[in-house]
Amino acid sequence: MSKKTTIYDIAKKLNITAATVSRALNGNPKISESTRQLVNETAKEMNYEQNKLAQALKSGKSYNVGVIVPRIDSNFFALVIRGIEEVLYAKGYHVIICQTHDQKKLEIQNINSLLNAQVDGVLMSISNSGSEENENFDRLLKKNVPLIFFDRKKDIDGISAVTIDDFKAGYEAAQHLINQGCKRIAHLSNNRKIQIFNNRYLGYKQAILDNGLEFDESLVIETASKVEEGSKATKILLDMEMPPDAIFSSSDFAALGAIQEIKSRGIRIPQDICIVGFANEPFTRFMELPVTSVDQSPLEMGRISAQVFLDEVDKGKKKIPNKQVVLNPELIIRKSSLKSEA
Amino acid sequence: MSKKTTIYDIAKKLNITAATVSRALNGNPKISESTRQLVNETAKEMNYEQNKLAQALKSGKSYNVGVIVPRIDSNFFALVIRGIEEVLYAKGYHVIICQTHDQKKLEIQNINSLLNAQVDGVLMSISNSGSEENENFDRLLKKNVPLIFFDRKKDIDGISAVTIDDFKAGYEAAQHLINQGCKRIAHLSNNRKIQIFNNRYLGYKQAILDNGLEFDESLVIETASKVEEGSKATKILLDMEMPPDAIFSSSDFAALGAIQEIKSRGIRIPQDICIVGFANEPFTRFMELPVTSVDQSPLEMGRISAQVFLDEVDKGKKKIPNKQVVLNPELIIRKSSLKSEA
């Protein structure tokens, strides 16, 4: 390949200096219009393309932003990412996507890679298996790399977060089931060390108490956001002496597993058991029995997270209290929980 | 923030030179064991982390690899990416994921960004809306950046590709439907300028001809890989005077749309119409009526693509004929096409 052309090549050809070329290319106002034109034309002719690496080395900015999610093959995270991309691309940033597969080890590794890539910031949804320690996040903070949480967050000083009101979402889901006449509502939770899951649980619990129903802790099972795990947990529920008449799952995937298990036993949905999932994954809409679910406005969540990052980058060192953005959840009611119409 | 520590800081502290530190850190054999240890310890103490940017600038290698796919929220692409990551992470590379959303404009933009990030290579599945021109790919080749296609490829000199045998997949899908007794098999194709879609079509056609059935071109509709598009196309098919008794879709998403449309008309699957999809997306397994589909071993495809890239990087300038890897498709038979058992 022909060596890549640099500003020096352009400079030499034009008998000017590299600095001038650099300035012309970067729209520095003190450059004469004629020089600027000349440089731009020559640059085009010579197929010049800026070496961002050098620029990044010099400026300390890479214009790369890391996004860390548990997985990319869920519509929710895919859409959050899309929202982030939308906003960040427009500002000249590039987005590097990493998956943790809910493994602490990969989370650490990802942060390392991103740090190596000299990212200007990290937007992340923490992994499920996270320990209590925060050294990982501290490493970013110490390097003054802005860190923004979305969805699965942790309360850490100096870290902004964008979430939905998970308590409210849990409350509304349970209230809806109660309105349908359900009295023993089970809950497929997830690792409750993670706030969002705990909040969904708390909201669910509060609704039950507020309606004067009995709250039975044994109806709450922590399970991963996976189809098989949902089935497994549901087996336990259905085998109880007093099985539930509704299941509120904090994951659409687990809800799907629940539905499979329930149907396999010939139990009817929603007549015998109502189901509510979480995240409004497309399949909830497409299934033969559409599933009620909670929409988290992922696109919006992504856009806002990106905006929060941009704000932090701008303000630089100035210590401004970290922002906590809370979006409104929306319960999308479908057949799986409409006892009234079944 | 405390300024990041560099090899110079370490050097100063140890009264040696940065070059020595660099060598020690990089495992250069000519460094005494004692110095190496000292350097390593001090580096750890001082929280030293290598600045990959500088290293990249120097070496011309960024250890970043770009992966461009139409979308990330499909299980197929998500798994291909996972396969790629697996292999590449182990070699110290980092993976930057970009989406084209099947838009030519974004495809160009993505290539630009990746070029800016000085990626050492690009693995991609071309976008649907690609024109006939290849300038984009040429830009990569001119810069000697290895380009590997997977799944959606184009025949371009010097570009390796990893795909499945789409002709065979199409053939087997159609043959299976014929074995079930279907006689008028429709095909939801996709942009046939893209080889894989054309090959699936050709295989399907050949199976029909080989079995002495009538081939009716009007049963073939080009449609995007989307649920709604699948429904729309199916409307046309069902409204025909002689509607099909089977649909082979080159996309699971379109197949899902087809199923919805068919059911909404009270037509039975598989008794009246058999359905075969493509890509073995998880929902095909989870649906109440599990859908027959073609598995493309995405993990394997990703791993191999990554390996092909590594080989090309190694061989450097040497012109070696581009590799064309073809994997075997596997038809996963489920209820949606099992007339015999319905």
Place this chain on the structure above:
DNA sequence: CTGTTAGCGCTTTCAC
């Protein structure tokens, strides 16, 4: 308005 100079952090030849 443009040139000079230095340096971002690292690697690498060439000496000794």
Place this chain on the structure above:
DNA sequence: GTGAAAGCGCTAACAG
């Protein structure tokens, strides 16, 4: 085995 010095490509402070 280690040091000195140059350079990857770009930008920015300082001159003029």
